[in-house]
Amino acid sequence: MSAELSVQLYSVRDALAADLPGTLDRIAELGFSNVELFGFVDRVDEYRTALANAGLTALSGHASIAEGDAERALDAAAALGMRTLIEPMIRHGWETEHGVSAIAARLGQIAAQAQPLGLEVGYHNHTWEFESDINGRNAFDVFAERLDPAVVLEIDTYWAEVGGASAPALLARLGDRVRLIHVKDGPRSTDAAAQQPAGAGDMPVKEILAAAPDAVRVIEFDAYAGDIFDGIAQSLRFVSGQAS
Template structure:
C-alpha cells in the first residue's frame, strides 16, 4: 500500500502558499498526495507536479451533480489522476433504498462517460452511509452492489467505524472495489475535533491495516486537529511506515 495524504488536512497552509506547502510535504517524505477541489486547484497542482515531482494518483472532486463532466476529466488528465472520487452526497438520500439505487445509477453513467479518458471513478463515504441500514445491510453496501464493475470505493475507515461498521467485515464484504482507504484516528465521535495522529486514538488500526492490504493507496487525513497539523501528519506517516 502506497502512503498518500489528503491535502484537505493542510488546507489552511495551502491557502497561504500552495506550492510552498506541497514542497514542505515532499521534504517530509510524501511523494504522493490526494488533492481536493481538483478543478479549482488544477493549475497549482500541474505546477507542483512539474516542479516538485509529486504525484496525484487520486483526487476528490464533486461530479455526481448535474454539471458537465468534461472540465473535471480535463483537470484529472492534466494533474495525472487515475482515481477520481466524489467525496460527498446528500445524507438524506442514504436513508432511502430507491434514492441509493438512483445514485448508483448516476455513478454508473458517470463511469461510462469517464471510461474513454482512462480515468476510474469512485465514491468516498462518511459515517451516515454506514449508520443507515437498508434491506438488512448498510446503505453503502447496497450502493456497492448496484455499481458496475470497475467503479471503485475509497473507504474512510474512521468514519465507517463512527457509523457503526465492523471495519474488517466491511472491507471484506466490499472486496476488490476498495482501491483506496482513508486512514485517521481519534475519539470516534461525529465531531472531528477529537481526531488524533494514527496510533493515538480509539481506531482498531491493526485490524484496519490488515484488512486493507489489497488497497493501492492508504491516504492519511485529518478533518480537524487541535495540534500542529504538520506534526500530526508526520506522526501518522511514521506510524504507518513502522507497520508496513
C-alpha cells in the same frame, strides 16, 4: 510489495490557501511521493506546476461529480495525470432503496465517461451511508451491491466506524473493490477536532491496514488540535511501519 502511501491535502487546507507551492514542498519533505487533491478543478495549471516542482504525484482527487460538472472535473483530473477521481460526498438519497439505486446508477454513468480518459471513478463514504437502514441492511452495503464494477471505493475507515460499521470487516467484505482507504484515528467521535495521529486513538488501525493490504493508504485529518504537519508525520511513521 508495500501499498502506496498518500495524504489528502484537505488536511492542510489552511496552509494551501496561504502558500500552495510551499505547502506541497513541506508535504514532500515529510516523505510523501503521492497526494490526494481537493479543490483542484479551477487550479489545474497551478497544481500541475507545483506538483512537478515538489516531485509529487496526484494519484487521486476529490471533486463533486454526481451533482456537479462531471465532465469538467474529469478533464481536470486527466490533465493532472490522476488515476482515480472520487466523489467525496453525496448527502441525500440514502434513505430509500430507490435513492441508493439512483446514486449507484449515476456513478456508473460517470465511470463510463471517465474510461476513455484513462481514469477510474470512485466513491468516498461518511457516516450516514451506514446509519441509513434499507430493509434491515445499511445503505452502503446495498449501494455496493448495485454499483457498477467499474466504480471503485475509497473507504473512510474512521467515518465508517463512527457510523456503526466495523471497518476491518467492511474492508474484508469488499475486497479489491477498495482501491484507497482514508486512515485516521481518534475517539470514534463526530468531533473532528478530536482526531489524532494514526496509532494514537481508539481506531483499530493495524487491523484496518491488514484487511486492505493493497489499497492506497491516504492519511487524513478532518481537523487536528496540534500542528497538522507534525500530526501527518506521526501518522506516516505509524502507517509506514504497519504497511503490508
